Amino acid sequence: MKYCSSCGALVTHEIPDGDNRHRHICGACDEIHYKNPNIVVGVIAEWQEKIILCRRAIEPRIGYWTMPSGYLENEESTEEGAQREAEEEAGIDVKMGELLTVINIPQIGQVHMIYLGQLRSPRFQAGIESLEVQLLAEADIPWDQLAFPTVKLALQHFFADRQTGQFKLHSEVLRKPAKPG
């Protein structure tokens, strides 16, 4: 950030009175511009023991696999956001279930909230952000072709919990996300 989004003047980067962190502050209108972490929402959507994965048609990690997920938008709840991503990326209609993981990645300011879900029908169709969509059994998950460490972690928890018959919330912090490639 170089310019104030309210008045267009140059901003400085300093600690405001009564604060303890550097913020962008407008030199003209004094507005303080805060920048906070973003939420990524997603869903592991199941149909008869299989789950939906999408092969990404966009960067980063084009060609790699992920559950439907994306940034939470304003004016939607976290569950609604995950449901929307499922519809947009995989063309699926999901009955949302419990929250499975909260994965923090502090270095990049992201909190990933991945939910359980059940397909209402076995219909699916790749959206414009997906090269393809598949319903995959555990044995067919492309573990070495997953797009992000968060995807792998959430899927590991999902299959481990499913084996025990009891899903629970997993809170994780990824300190150094693996480099792509």
Added chain:
Amino acid sequence: MKYCSSCGALVTHEIPDGDNRHRHICGACDEIHYKNPNIVVGVIAEWQEKIILCRRAIEPRIGYWTMPSGYLENEESTEEGAQREAEEEAGIDVKMGELLTVINIPQIGQVHMIYLGQLRSPRFQAGIESLEVQLLAEADIPWDQLAFPTVKLALQHFFADRQTGQFKLHSEVLRKPAKPG
């Protein structure tokens, strides 16, 4: 947002190619400026059946009570954020526990994540954002003097769960937050 924070030119508010929502787009450098929901983190910190509440010294809702909570900052996890707020607002050292509530407030773009916690010692001290801090038994909670609907909801879940002896995650959506006052 009126001006591009990268180049200072005027922004327009329209739907970018391949998107389905209005965004602020720079007319000069073409940057798309996304605005997403914020995370509020907090903790219900317990010491021998009592919990820590703070009376707010800042607007909004000055003079009303809340558990320690505030916006998640970059470069910290949600648990670390809640722990930091506890230290800043109540001067307490908290051993963090499980996530108790995820409360969505879509209209104002907030997701409140309230954790369980245990004080490591009974020491507490009001920080600059608190008028006072108290360790309160359930019978002494000022239910009609709580700062926000999210505070009431989280405390209700906490005491109800504590009575059953089993804490679980509560996911909530507040569609129309009560007006202050």
